Amino acid sequence: MTIEKGKPWGIEVARPPDLQLADSDQVVAHLLTADVGVPVAPTRGDLHRTIGARPLGDRLLLVEFPIDLLRVRLDNEREAIAVAHVTAQSPRWGGGWWRGPVLMVMNAQFLGDWHVVSRGHPNDGRAESVEWGSEFGLRERWEARRRLPTGGHVPHPAIETRSFRERSWTFDRSLDICIDGCRVGRARSLQIVVEPDAAVVYG
Incomplete structure (x- = not known):
């Protein structure tokens, strides 16, 4: 079950003996x-930061966090x-x-040094999208990038934010697509479906 508003996220459990450490998203x-x-x-990365970034060390008790996953389809062919x-x-x-359109679809709150979304949660059954339109100017982009590390945002009609469970985009031209910070190629169409409660991680 996805997290309920006002309820604590995660439960404390014994450290699994076969725990696998992951140093990136x-x-x-x-x-x-x-x-x-x-x-x-997770020991590094944006999901790690979102769940609190506590070092594992030799702790015998960890918190088990249920998380959603994002199923991504590029050009109706490749899936990830x-x-x-x-x-x-x-x-x-x-x-x-x-220059041009920029799309950020977030399951975590952070993208590198940027605090992109504050109201999103990795276990609320939804993803948050932030889109900059082509008309979003250079000066405004500079200001947006300056504010993003602290979670600040520039109000502008060329910025659209939405919360969704499933959404598709078609771009005027092929754009570079990165998944969890790794470039996977270019695509003209993108579909993202949120899979609630699809996995658990420990932290």
Whole structure:
């Protein structure tokens, strides 16, 4: 069951003897999907930061966190799983983050140094999307990037934020797609479906 408003998230359990450590969001996703049921503990990355970033050390008691997963489909062909986020932007030669559309779909709260969403939660059965339209200017992008590390946002009609369970996008041209911080190629269409309570991690 996904988290209920006002309820604590996670339960304290004995440390699994076969706990697998994952030093990135990509490794977390790989371990959770390659060997379903294996106990996984993020030790770095944006999901790790979202669940509190407590060092594991030799603690005998850990917190078991249920999380949602994002099922990602590119161009109606390639599929992947994300635990933290999915981004789409112009290729570097086309301006990258500084020109054209930018899409950030968040399961975690953080994207690197950026605190992208504060109301989202990795176990609420929904994902949060933040979109910058092509008309979002260079000055406004600079200001947005300056504020994002502290969770601040620039109010602008070219920024759209939404909460969703399933959503699709079609872009005017192919954009670079990154899943959990790893570039996976380019696509003109993107579909994301939230899979509630699909996995657990330890922290």
